[in-house]
Amino acid sequence: MAVASAFASIKSGGIPGLFFLVGLLFTCACRSLRAQQLPGTWEVVLEDARIASMHTAVTRFGTVVLLDRTGIGASRLRLPRSRCRIDPGDSLLPPGGKDCSAHSALLDPSSRRLRPLSVLTDTWCSSGQFLPNGTLLQSGGDLDGLRKLRAFSPCPLAGSCDWLELDSPLLADGRWYATNQILPDGSVVIVGGRAAPSVEFYPPSRPLRNFPFLATAEDAQMDNLYPFVHLLPDGRLFVFANARSILYDVDSGDVVREYPELDGGPRNYPSGGSSTMLPLDPADGYTRAEVVVCGGAQYGVFLHRQTDMPAATTCGRISATDPDGAWAVEEMPFPRVMGDMVMLPTGEVLIINGAQAGSQGYEMGSNPCLNPVLYRPDQPAGLRFMTLTPTTIPRMYHSTANLLPDGRVLVAGSNPHYFYRFAGDFPTELRVEAFSPEYLAADKASLRPVIMAAPERVWYGDEFVMEVEVPLPLVGLMEVNLLSAPFATHSFSQGQRMVKLAVSPAVTVADGGGDGTPYSYRFGCKAPPDGRVAPPGYYMAFVVNQMVPSVAHWVQLVL
Known part of the structure; x- marks a missing residue:
């Protein structure tokens, strides 16, 4: 309309219309140029992984473990018949519940080849952590996976490594939506989960402990799930749930300190914020640890299914080791829920994936956030965020992002539906992408x-x-x-x-x-x-x- 008005003005001899048109065209050209000059590039690593990766981890061989859930019928990735699983409770399988499809795979990003893996129990919304010997410990899930532990000892793609379901020990509490963190002695603490306000350890050398913080942090929409857990350099844990956080002595079981509450709404599942701890530095003797929490949903969004409610726009940053530490709040360029925060080799943080409205949960998000954002912690406040080149593939609920050894960030998953669905809004995504930050540019x-x-x-x-x-x-x-x-x-x-x-x-x-x-x-x-x-x-x-x-x-x- 503005262009048409300008042309009409020029036709009638209106010089102002000419100036307006030139200015308008210049503005459009500048916007186009700025879009082309945004840092970073995207590439599709695999057109069809044949499974959606709800959980993703990079092994010391540079291979990548892709892991979905069972109980959703057959996937598109076939298993040898000798490794089929039986699940009579899965109504989408043939009578008898025989499933000869894979729900996990090993990917080599360099060769872009894939090998199916066999996982037997349900890993839906489970947790994981690498052990000191490089084995991936995987814990909990739903149904037959609720108290299960699994181990994957990685190997090159050409090897025969596969998931091992551990018959013993079993988890003391069922762990669905829990968080794992490796400890200074190489053991793993497993924190929380749905209806599990407790902590336990692997190996189970210490008894199950009640963890009332997660019970008191819970409200009607369960924003205490998948708590953010960071090991501080003094050996204690920073634990964040909903909008509150504590300092927890994992040896004594005591809550040492309660931090100020972070304004801006709930941040944990199902409100879908993210968190990372900034780099530890020898310049201060490794005594200072800062934690950043970004994004999330507004109160009640999940409970009332307000899929179009704008997500949080804020990040909170706190010095968790400072006795007087308080949250400093910053504004992101975009509202974001279900984003992933990936630490880059430079010490900067990539914020990627997710949506600009709604919450976590099946079909609960809308308006995908296609632009990654770079958070530069050493820059002055107000200048820390840089908008990067957008993807064309929405990454909604059940997406992941992981740093690769070559400096790229692997992006996988996105299945905001209870089963695989390849039609309608935000279909199940089987493509795997890689984002290359600006430091990988040819110049x-x-x-x-x-x-x-x-x-x-x-x-x-x-x-x-x-x-x-x-x-x-x-x-x-x-x-x-x-x-x-x-x-x-x-x-x-x-x-x-x-x-x-x-x-x-x-x-x-x-x-x-x-x-x-x-x-x-x-x-x-x-x-x-x-x-x-x-x-x-x-x-x-x-x-x-x-x-x-x-x-x-x-x-x-x-x-």
């Missing part, structure tokens, strides 16, 4: 380090040497950052952690040249002091040069 290649030598295993407090090659001479210190491989589900990455290492100045091993010969450097690193700072297990070690990371080298941190 950053001259800064990208390549790790040439690094240890496979280090002990706490160890000093060790790494060697890298870089196309251009170094300017300043490089960083070495350890990132865990978390278990991503329901908008929270259980066990996600980044620990910066103390690094000595680099020593030149070989000068590069104009013929393309890279520069070679050697430098010393110091491992974290203990398991409170970095629990034992496998980490992706990234070398970062001027905010451009290498491909990760997997290193095992040993007790």
Whole structure:
């Protein structure tokens, strides 16, 4: 209409109309240019994974475990007949309940190949965590999976590793919508779940404990499910549920402190906010830990099925180790519910996936949030968020996002329906994508380090040497950052952690040249002091040069 009016004005000799038209066209061109210049790129890694991934985890072999739920009939991924499961309670299966389809798979993002895995009990809304030896421990679920533990000892895609259902021990409480966190001694604490305001441990060397905080945090819409649990560098737990948080001594079972309430509505399931702990830094002796909680729904949205109610626009940030820590609230560029927060090798946080209205739950969200956002914690308040290139694929309820060793972020899942449904609004999504942050752009290649030598295993407090090659001479210190491989589900990455290492100045091993010969450097690193700072297990070690990371080298941190 505005363009038509401008042309009419020009036709009648109106100069103002000419100026208006030029300005309008310039504005449209600028908007188009800005859209094209948003940082980051997308690619489809797999056109059809044949299952939707409700839970996703990256193994030390660089393979990715995709895990859905059982009890939804047959998937599109076939199993060998020798590995079929029997589920008479699944009404979508043939009489007798024989299911020869897979509900889990192992993906190699590099070759883009897939191998089916066999899971026997229901993993619907379950929890998980990697153990110190690299085994993925998977806990709980629904129905026959409510008290089950499962283990997956990873291998390369060509191997034969598969899920192992543990007959013993069983969980002391049924765990549906619980959260797992590895502890400094390598054991795992399993926190909460529906109708389970308690904590228990694996191995079960400590008894089941009541956890009244989750009972008191619960309201009519159960916003205490999938609590946000972070291990602080003093060995205690920061636990967030609904809009409240506490400091919990996991050894004594005492609530040491209650933090101020975070304004802005509920944040946990089914309100679908997300959380991460910012990097731990040797500059302050690993004594300071900041937690960020972003997004969520308004009170009553899930209960009253208000699918079009705008989601929360705020992030809260608190120094959980500061005795006087209080929430600082920031505004995101978009409202977001069901978003995932992924720690990047640079120490920045990618906020990705989700919707701009509604809540978690089947068909409870609307208006997909297609633009990822970069949160830059070291920037001044008000300048921390950067809008990134949008995807074309909505990622609604039951989506996941995981950092890969090559620095990309793998995005999978999205099934906001009780069963698989491939028609209508937000159909079940079987495509797997990868988002490449700006640091992987071609114009950053001259800064990208390549790790040439690094240890496979280090002990706490160890000093060790790494060697890298870089196309251009170094300017300043490089960083070495350890990132865990978390278990991503329901908008929270259980066990996600980044620990910066103390690094000595680099020593030149070989000068590069104009013929393309890279520069070679050697430098010393110091491992974290203990398991409170970095629990034992496998980490992706990234070398970062001027905010451009290498491909990760997997290193095992040993007790």
